[in-house]
Amino acid sequence: MDTVSADTPEQIQLPIGPSGAPEMPAQVTPPPSTEPEASDKPAQSARAGAPRGATPPAAASAPRPAPAAPARSEDRIPARIVLALQGVTKSYPNGRVALRGVDLTVPDGDFVFLVGPSGAGKSTVIKLLIREEIPTKGSVLLDGRDLARIKRREVPKIRRKIGIVFQDFKLLPNLTVRQNVAFALEVIGTPHREIASAVDRSLRVVGLVNQADQLPSQLSGGEQQRTAIARALVHNPRLFIADEPTGNLDPLISWEIIQLLLRINEMGVTVLMATHNAEVVTAVRKRVVALEDGRIVRDQTAAAYEREA
Amino acid sequence: MFVFIGFSIRRAWLGFWHNGLMSVAATATMVLMLLLLSGLLILLTGLDATLKYVQQEVQVMAYIKDSAPGGDIASLQDSLAHMPQVTQVTYVSKDQAYKDFVARHPDEAEVMKSLPTNPLPASLQINLREPNDYLDVASYLNKQPAVDRVLNIKQTVDQMVTIIGVLRTAGTVILLVVGLIVLFIIVNTIRLAVVSRADEIEIMRLVGASDAFIRWPFIFEGGFVGFLGAAITIVLLWLAQGPITGFLSEYFKVLPVEAGTAVGQNIALIVLGTGVGIGVLGSYLSVRSYLHR
Numbered sequence: 001m002d003t004v005s006a007d008t009p010e011q012i013q014l015p016i017g018p019s020g021a022p023e024m025p026a027q028v029t030p031p032p033s034t035e036p037e038a039s040d041k042p043a044q045s046a047r048a049g050a051p052r053g054a055t056p057p058a059a060a061s062a063p064r065p066a067p068a069a070p071a072r073s074e075d076r077i078p079a080r081i082v083l084a085l086q087g088v089t090k091s092y093p094n095g096r097v098a099l100r101g102v103d104l105t106v107p108d109g110d111f112v113f114l115v116g117p118s119g120a121g122k123s124t125v126i127k128l129l130i131r132e133e134i135p136t137k138g139s140v141l142l143d144g145r146d147l148a149r150i151k152r153r154e155v156p157k158i159r160r161k162i163g164i165v166f167q168d169f170k171l172l173p174n175l176t177v178r179q180n181v182a183f184a185l186e187v188i189g190t191p192h193r194e195i196a197s198a199v200d201r202s203l204r205v206v207g208l209v210n211q212a213d214q215l216p217s218q219l220s221g222g223e224q225q226r227t228a229i230a231r232a233l234v235h236n237p238r239l240f241i242a243d244e245p246t247g248n249l250d251p252l253i254s255w256e257i258i259q260l261l262l263r264i265n266e267m268g269v270t271v272l273m274a275t276h277n278a279e280v281v282t283a284v285r286k287r288v289v290a291l292e293d294g295r296i297v298r299d300q301t302a303a304a305y306e307r308e309a
Numbered sequence: 310m311f312v313f314i315g316f317s318i319r320r321a322w323l324g325f326w327h328n329g330l331m332s333v334a335a336t337a338t339m340v341l342m343l344l345l346l347s348g349l350l351i352l353l354t355g356l357d358a359t360l361k362y363v364q365q366e367v368q369v370m371a372y373i374k375d376s377a378p379g380g381d382i383a384s385l386q387d388s389l390a391h392m393p394q395v396t397q398v399t400y401v402s403k404d405q406a407y408k409d410f411v412a413r414h415p416d417e418a419e420v421m422k423s424l425p426t427n428p429l430p431a432s433l434q435i436n437l438r439e440p441n442d443y444l445d446v447a448s449y450l451n452k453q454p455a456v457d458r459v460l461n462i463k464q465t466v467d468q469m470v471t472i473i474g475v476l477r478t479a480g481t482v483i484l485l486v487v488g489l490i491v492l493f494i495i496v497n498t499i500r501l502a503v504v505s506r507a508d509e510i511e512i513m514r515l516v517g518a519s520d521a522f523i524r525w526p527f528i529f530e531g532g533f534v535g536f537l538g539a540a541i542t543i544v545l546l547w548l549a550q551g552p553i554t555g556f557l558s559e560y561f562k563v564l565p566v567e568a569g570t571a572v573g574q575n576i577a578l579i580v581l582g583t584g585v586g587i588g589v590l591g592s593y594l595s596v597r598s599y600l601h602r
């Protein structure tokens with residue numbers, strides 16, 4: 001949060017604008033470090049951060065714009081907590097217990113590494129967050145809402161608060177980079193005229209403007225993952241989840257992806273990244289939550305990652 | 310809403326061509342079924358109209374002996390006209406019968422000309438107030454020396470009713486079977502479409518597409534197969550209009566000419582409704598069973 005990669009000021013300056021999901025207030029508030037950059041375009045920043053129908057003047061006159069997220073009536077915990085797992089146990093139908101009594105709270109704007117050996121339950125945490133699974137015991141709260149309680153038809157709305165990427169990039173092979181990114185907006189009913197600009201913004205953030213019209217097969221692994229990241233960002237999510245995003249990439253490219261995720265975090269998006277890549281976690285001094293056999297064995301801020309024996 | 314419909318139609322269109330061979334096969338079977346349906350409808354319409362005509366118009370027909378003197382015929386016609394059960398009596402002479410026959414069967418004109426004498430009898434065509442009065446009039450006619458034979462139209466009518474009934478039942482059964490086959494093919498076509506787009510569907514779910522955005526394109530695709538099948542069928546029927554009308558006027562001579570267009574419009578609507586209906590139903594069933602959750 002406190003470092004700015006000086007070589008990419010322009011990209012930092014492009015918080016994802018109002019787009020895809022108008023019902024979701026954009027959580028992007030300019031991080032302190034970007035303030036000098038943003039100050040030459042203050043009007044644009046204010047607009048970018050305001051939800052549709054909100055009053056920009058009020059936000060601008062507020063002494064500290066940080067707690068700009070409007071409190072919602074249905075919130076049961078403060079709005080600044082993006083996600084919370086409370087005593088979560090998950091056993092799969094085949095009897096496998098993937099999580100045992102997990103408690104985890106992630107505040108808005110946090111960057112969290114979820115580490116642990118294969119089979120520790122990292123992907124299960126993520127499946128619970130996108131409500132692909134529901135917990136056997138305990139509750140999973142996203143943006144203050146209990147995911148086990150929401151109706152089936154509300155699941156898509158929850159998913160629009162989240163951007164997600166995986167180890168396999170899940171790109172559509174017959175669509176270009178631009179079309180792949182636009183697809184995420186088309187399928188949630190975004191009007192055509194809004195799509196192009198949102199896609200351009202997203203491609204600029206990941207630095208793929210020049211490859212926009214190439215097919216995934218014509219890209220390197222790192223570029224494919226950046227396309228997936230652009231697609232996950234294009235609808236302006238509040239929470240960005242990456243499940244082993246560097247699992248298929250060599251160390252140098254992995255490092256670039258991590259840098260990109262850090263930049264996205266600097267734009268105000270909460271990031272949760274599952275990985276077993278020790279080097280990366282050690283080098284980046286961020287919060288580390290370690291899972292082992294379904295239990296949280298360590299939760300440290302700015303910690304170095306040591307592989308448990 | 311606008312965005313949604315545009316999206317669904319665009320994806321349905323792409324999906325149709327993406328799965329080209331299967332879509333074409335589904336459309337072709339759809340056309341076959343709809344042609345069968347229209348054929349049956351046309352045949353039944355013709356038979357029904359003939360039946361109505363026969364029931365309403367000429368109810369008793371008496372063939373007159375060639376040897377009967379003209380005076381007898383005139384007095385017979387007169388006394389029939391005075392019977393309370395009879396509304397109208399028409400005399401068709403041998404010459405008239407010959408002309409009518411040649412007009413209706415131009416192909417056989419040569420055969421008729423080659424015959425030494427006119428084989429067709431003169432006849433009296435009698436309209437009744439009530440079809441049930443048939444026996445009274447027939448027995449009266451049978452007693453007349455001038456009358457050669459009374460045509461039992463009631464029997465003909467009964468036969469026609471039976472034929473129409475059998476045709477209707479058999480046709481309905483065949484249509485149901487063919488319809489089920491077409492439905493099955495549509496279900497499978499859409500199932501293949503769903504399977505071939507599993508990746509897209511997974512991504513749609515991940516980025517928060519609603520169920521409607523995921524499902525409706527497939528239902529539109531099924532509806533599109535039905536619509537295309539119906540359109541092709543209607544074009545084929547329109548091209549075959551001449552021969553069909555010829556067939557109808559040949560075998561059901563009594564069909565009024567203007568009935569043709571009305572029947573045509575009805576059949577077009579039924580074909581369209583059935584095609585789109587089966588397409589939508591098939592894809593709905595498919596989407597429901599292969600796109601759960």
Ligand SMILES: Nc1ncnc2c1ncn2[C@@H]1O[C@H](COP(=O)(O)OP(=O)(O)O)[C@@H](O)[C@H]1O
Nearest residue numbers: 092094096098117118119120121122123124125
């Ligand atoms: N769908 C599933 N059905 C049954 N067991 C599962 C399923 N998904 C994961 N598991 C099991 O749950 C445990 C945790 O898996 P996972 O969350 O994928 O771990 P990680 O992502 O840390 O490798 C493993 O033992 C795995 O075999």
Ligand SMILES: [Mg+2]
Nearest residue numbers: 122123124243
């Ligand atoms: Mg995993």
